[in-house]
Amino acid sequence: MTDQEQVKRYLEQERERHLEEVMAFVRIPSISSSSEHKAHMQEAAEWLASSLRTAGLEHVEVMQTAGHPVVYGDWLHAPGQPTALIYGHYDVQPVEPLSEWQTPPFEPVIRDGKLYGRGATDDKAQMYTHIKTVEAFLQTVGKLPVNVKFCLEGEEEIASPNLSPFLQAQAEKLAADLIVISDGPMHDEGMPSICYGLRGLCGFEIHVKGPKNDLHSGLYGGGVTNPVTALVELLGSMKDADGRVTIEGFYDKVHPLTDADREASHPLQLDEAKIARELNVPALSGEKGYTFLERTSARPTLEINGIYGGHQGEGLKPIVPSSAGAKVSCRLVDEQDPDEIMAQIRAHIDRHTPAGVTVSVQQTHRGKPFYISPEHAFIRAAATAYTDGFGKAPVFIRSGGSIPIVETFAKLLHAPVVMMDFGLPGENMHGPNEHFHLENFDRGIATLCRYWRELASVSTQ
Amino acid sequence: MTDQEQVKRYLEQERERHLEEVMAFVRIPSISSSSEHKAHMQEAAEWLASSLRTAGLEHVEVMQTAGHPVVYGDWLHAPGQPTALIYGHYDVQPVEPLSEWQTPPFEPVIRDGKLYGRGATDDKAQMYTHIKTVEAFLQTVGKLPVNVKFCLEGEEEIASPNLSPFLQAQAEKLAADLIVISDGPMHDEGMPSICYGLRGLCGFEIHVKGPKNDLHSGLYGGGVTNPVTALVELLGSMKDADGRVTIEGFYDKVHPLTDADREASHPLQLDEAKIARELNVPALSGEKGYTFLERTSARPTLEINGIYGGHQGEGLKPIVPSSAGAKVSCRLVDEQDPDEIMAQIRAHIDRHTPAGVTVSVQQTHRGKPFYISPEHAFIRAAATAYTDGFGKAPVFIRSGGSIPIVETFAKLLHAPVVMMDFGLPGENMHGPNEHFHLENFDRGIATLCRYWRELASVSTQ
Known part of the structure; x- marks a missing residue:
């Protein structure tokens, strides 16, 4: 033997x-x-x-x-x-x-x-x-x-x-x-x-602080910036309607996909309808102009991994919450550097922070x-x-x-x-x-x- | 006696x-x-x-x-x-x-x-x-x-x-x-x-359903609609940069404040700087063109009372969450009717729901x-x-x-x-x-x- x-x-x-x-x-x-x-x-x-x-x-x-x-x-x-x-x-x-x-x-x-x-x-x-x-x-x-x-x-x-x-x-x-x-x-x-x-990774947590404690939304609603609304605006400002990340400089070090790249990956194309069925979603979606395969491997992303703020339990608690937060991670490709991306994101947040709240950002993950x-x-x-x-x-x-x-x-x-x-x-x-x-x-x-x-x-x- | x-x-x-x-x-x-x-x-x-x-x-x-x-x-x-x-x-x-x-x-x-x-x-x-x-x-x-x-x-x-x-x-x-x-x-x-x-009240809960379970954000990130992102977009679409509610028809039954109204309430004006200090916020804010008193009593609002989705605990969990939700309440004034407002909000959500997710809305509170x-x-x-x-x-x-x-x-x-x-x-x-x-x-x-x-x-x- x-x-x-x-x-x-x-x-x-x-x-x-x-x-x-x-x-x-x-x-x-x-x-x-x-x-x-x-x-x-x-x-x-x-x-x-x-x-x-x-x-x-x-x-x-x-x-x-x-x-x-x-x-x-x-x-x-x-x-x-x-x-x-x-x-x-x-x-x-x-x-x-x-x-x-x-x-x-x-x-x-x-x-x-x-x-x-x-x-x-x-x-x-x-x-x-x-x-x-x-x-x-x-x-x-x-x-x-x-x-x-x-x-x-x-x-x-x-x-x-x-x-x-x-x-x-x-x-x-x-x-x-x-x-x-x-x-x-x-x-x-x-x-x-x-x-x-x-893909590389740049993970961070955003925390939005508003009033010192939860406020009655009847008495204060409309009068102060709601930290959840501020967070929603901030996060919303990070992507456009075409699913592109709007952080200034974000795509600077991403190599455009060439026709050759696309041809080379042709045999790998997935059955998108089948994936959508398996995931039980009405349709796959994402950055305009790219296939599912490209979006999930050759293109960078910005995904919200978790969000929290205010009352989450049973029933309605009519408050203006005191604070809100989100965990976010960007997947990076090619020459994107997690520390450069983090700096771009911080600058974006500084420019887009609504009046009436304070925002802090903590980088939690970095990988090239x-x-x-x-x-x-x-x-x-x-x-x-x-x-x-x-x-x-x-x-x-x-x-x-x-x-x-x-x-x-x-x-x-x-x-x-x-x-x-x-x-x-x-x-x-x-x-x-x-x-x-x-x-x-x-x-x-x-x-x-x-x-x-x-x-x-x-x-x- | x-x-x-x-x-x-x-x-x-x-x-x-x-x-x-x-x-x-x-x-x-x-x-x-x-x-x-x-x-x-x-x-x-x-x-x-x-x-x-x-x-x-x-x-x-x-x-x-x-x-x-x-x-x-x-x-x-x-x-x-x-x-x-x-x-x-x-x-x-x-x-x-x-x-x-x-x-x-x-x-x-x-x-x-x-x-x-x-x-x-x-x-x-x-x-x-x-x-x-x-x-x-x-x-x-x-x-x-x-x-x-x-x-x-x-x-x-x-x-x-x-x-x-x-x-x-x-x-x-x-x-x-x-x-x-x-x-x-x-x-x-x-x-x-x-x-x-x-003010009256129209309270509701929005639930956004995406993939059948949480997905690895490396493998699926960028490829499917993230329900938290979809929720952020939806909620973001409900207000403009001036703090006005953008739900179509929302202000139809609100009486414009007259000069007489404003004069009558003049002795009631609050010390806004003092309120901001008490609440420990950088500034009061809200719908453009109105005082804090007007915004919190004579004007209708849309406030997010709570938001949730994905990983909220210790550490980062790099996922595309399966679902997300928010509790929202509108304060209503004058002739606004909570059921009419709810119908307008449903129509707005129908028009603005991003591809790739399903959204359900449940009215939880109504008061004229x-x-x-x-x-x-x-x-x-x-x-x-x-x-x-x-x-x-x-x-x-x-x-x-x-x-x-x-x-x-x-x-x-x-x-x-x-x-x-x-x-x-x-x-x-x-x-x-x-x-x-x-x-x-x-x-x-x-x-x-x-x-x-x-x-x-x-x-x-």
């Missing part, structure tokens, strides 16, 4: 145990944004460390940061071969609104070949494809074709505030020839893809856009691996999401980043009923098995 | 007990909008009934409705004299935000001659001036100069959904020559006033504006009574608030409504740290003592 056959047989034999492990992992409510889940974050980190040890990794440790810990482990016994740093994250998004989950978010179940639970696709099961691939090699043939390091963090969903300092402090320990990340969806069902571009050439040798190797693992050549795409750490890794570790996504659109990442197609658990592992072999041959060509 | 002297001495002797009763009444958390306070509503009604019996009223009963009960009691032994129906309400507004109360809302305390607690001015202490006035007459001279009926409801703060059917069913029992209500503020400290006009001539005999008698009770002639004002039941009473019982307010602006009606100036408890009772005598002489002139 060849090495390859041994690995394959091991994965088949151990599959049920592997899935049970993923489910146990999903059961840990590792919500990084909520301080009440701090103990669960530590629990998830310890669980991962134990999982890395079981796989056969060495130097496994739970490394403390100023926030949630990073889990590290390595196997470095392939001299002359490249070293891949595998990144993943064990934290998950909040779960509200709970009432919309068909089964509780932290009680994973398998229905119709899909694993349901918060974190299933983002990023627990995807991260596990890497751990189980390494385990399959080390527990059968006793070695990997390449060197690997794992760097698994617990703060991706809160924009990785402690990852940069960690990478800087541990630059030597984490040094690698490439970074591999599986933390997103492929282009579409039956259409494996390699993502060579990501990312790009790697589809012609890079490590990307070509990934394409070969996908073709093997999925039985189909991947398409090359730009993703609309932001993984600020991708840009951080590229910048701080001076190594190319290869995104090998095994999720699917529609798996409700961040929403209720998040799930992961388990067929892609197996295909993902098969792809990774081939990738490590392929990388070894790339480097020795 | 004259009857008048007996009544006065009784009120002085019993003052402390009377205040203790008011405080015990404020202690009952009778929040009508919240179903969890249902038992407290019954408790407050029973308390009031007991208080009416102590005063010497007859036929006292707690009358059930489809909602919270109405408390009734009467004294009808002044043949040939007018019958006054005294209206009040024992329900109070919600108390959020609790953190802004200096002392708990339902643990009343007296500081600097003011009684602090939810419902102190709206309407528990004001209502008690009536009960204690009647008690003073009946427990001393054994009779009142006029006939009185009390009708004390528990649903004013939720727009009195069951009062109209109650008044219709009990029209005979409640028949009166005038209705007297003490449920608002006077014009200003040291400036007693009689309110001869009230109210007006009584300042020359009416019952109003002139009230002016005489105020001059006696406060040592100063009252001014005549229009109030910006809405007491929809005022118009309901006038319509259903075919009797004029006399508003005798003893509260003050700045007493934080509906807000945190609501309070009532106790000197106006005494002055209010003195005013009412004189009013009942004055009414008797009016009717026999």
Whole structure:
């Protein structure tokens, strides 16, 4: 039996145990944004460390940061071969609104070949494809074709505030020839893809302060600026009727889409009517003159993620509220810089703040856009691996999401980043009923098995 | 000792007990909008009934409705004299935000001659001036100069959904020559006033529905209509840069303010800089071309009372929210009709709904504006009574608030409504740290003592 056959047989034999492990992992409510889940974050980190040890990794440790810990482990016994740093994250998004989950978010179940639970696709099961691939090699043939390091963090969903300092402090320990990340969806069902571009992120919170306390709307209504109205005006001033962002300078560093760009992405065009049906909206919409695919990957956006102010409970409370606020995030592309964009937004707000209220703005998130050439040798190797693992050549795409750490890794570790996504659109990442197609658990592992072999041959060509 | 002297001495002797009763009444958390306070509503009604019996009223009963009960009691032994129906309400507004109360809302305390607690001015202490006035007459001279009926409801703060059917069913029992209500503020400290006009109310809730669940803003941002953005656009489309409401037809039935109107209200003009300082806002603002007084009493408004949508908790949740909503209320004047206004708003929303979302609107509140001539005999008698009770002639004002039941009473019982307010602006009606100036408890009772005598002489002139 060849090495390859041994690995394959091991994965088949151990599959049920592997899935049970993923489910146990999903059961840990590792919500990084909520301080009440701090103990669960530590629990998830310890669980991962134990999982890395079981796989056969060495130097496994739970490394403390100023926030949630990073889990590290390595196997470095392939001299002359490249070293891949595998990144993943064990934290998950909040779960509200709970009432919309068909089964509780932290009680994973398998229905119709899909694993349901918060974190299933983002990023627990995807991260596990890497751990189980390494385990399959080390527990059968006793070695990997390449060197690997794992760097698994617990703060991706809160924009990785402690990852940069960690990478800087541990630059030597984490040094690698490439970074591999599986933390997103492929282009579409039956259409494996390699993502060579990501949007950046500029997140901020606006707070509008009006009268010192809520006022009776009969006695004061019409007489003072209503902070909710002021917020509505401010937010309204940020987009025009064509869905274009009206922040001055916002599009200055966005490359216009060329006819060639548009032609290249033609085979990727999605069935917009089908997407609208799936999302249960009357129609897709957005910036005029662009397709859904372009709007969600190649164009920048400004989205209101949340808004609040005044009375929200049962009944009417006829007040002029004392304050109001909104959480907003811009997705950035090409050369847009989150700090420049933030400065433009602040200037816009200064110019548009209505009389009678005071407005404060706090930047909460910043991440630069990312790009790697589809012609890079490590990307070509990934394409070969996908073709093997999925039985189909991947398409090359730009993703609309932001993984600020991708840009951080590229910048701080001076190594190319290869995104090998095994999720699917529609798996409700961040929403209720998040799930992961388990067929892609197996295909993902098969792809990774081939990738490590392929990388070894790339480097020795 | 004259009857008048007996009544006065009784009120002085019993003052402390009377205040203790008011405080015990404020202690009952009778929040009508919240179903969890249902038992407290019954408790407050029973308390009031007991208080009416102590005063010497007859036929006292707690009358059930489809909602919270109405408390009734009467004294009808002044043949040939007018019958006054005294209206009040024992329900109070919600108390959020609790953190802004200096002392708990339902643990009343007296500081600097003011009684602090939810419902102190709206309407528990004001209502008690009536009960204690009647008690003073009946427990001393054994009779009142006029006939009185009390009708004390528990649903004013939720727009009195069951009062109209109650008044219709009990029209005979409640028949009166005038209705007297003490449920608002006077014009200003040291400036007693009689309110001869009230704004009407049209309250509604807008709900914007987008995708079936929250979406990842990286993957879908820019590609679908964000319901919060759609709501912001919709609400933004309802006012122009001059603070005018842009709903088509909104001002059709508003009488333009004449030079005479403006001159008449000249002595009432408020110190706008002082109000801005008290409210802690940079400036007062609102519809262009009108003073603060005009904007808050003679002009209609559209105020957003609350807004919600997407993630509101700690941290950023980068989503396109599934839905958003807002609670809005318009204050109406002159001939504006809440149902006509609602129809205009629905038409406006239909015309302005952005593509890609569905919008639903639910009217929650309707109340017509109210007006009584300042020359009416019952109003002139009230002016005489105020001059006696406060040592100063009252001014005549229009109030910006809405007491929809005022118009309901006038319509259903075919009797004029006399508003005798003893509260003050700045007493934080509906807000945190609501309070009532106790000197106006005494002055209010003195005013009412004189009013009942004055009414008797009016009717026999």
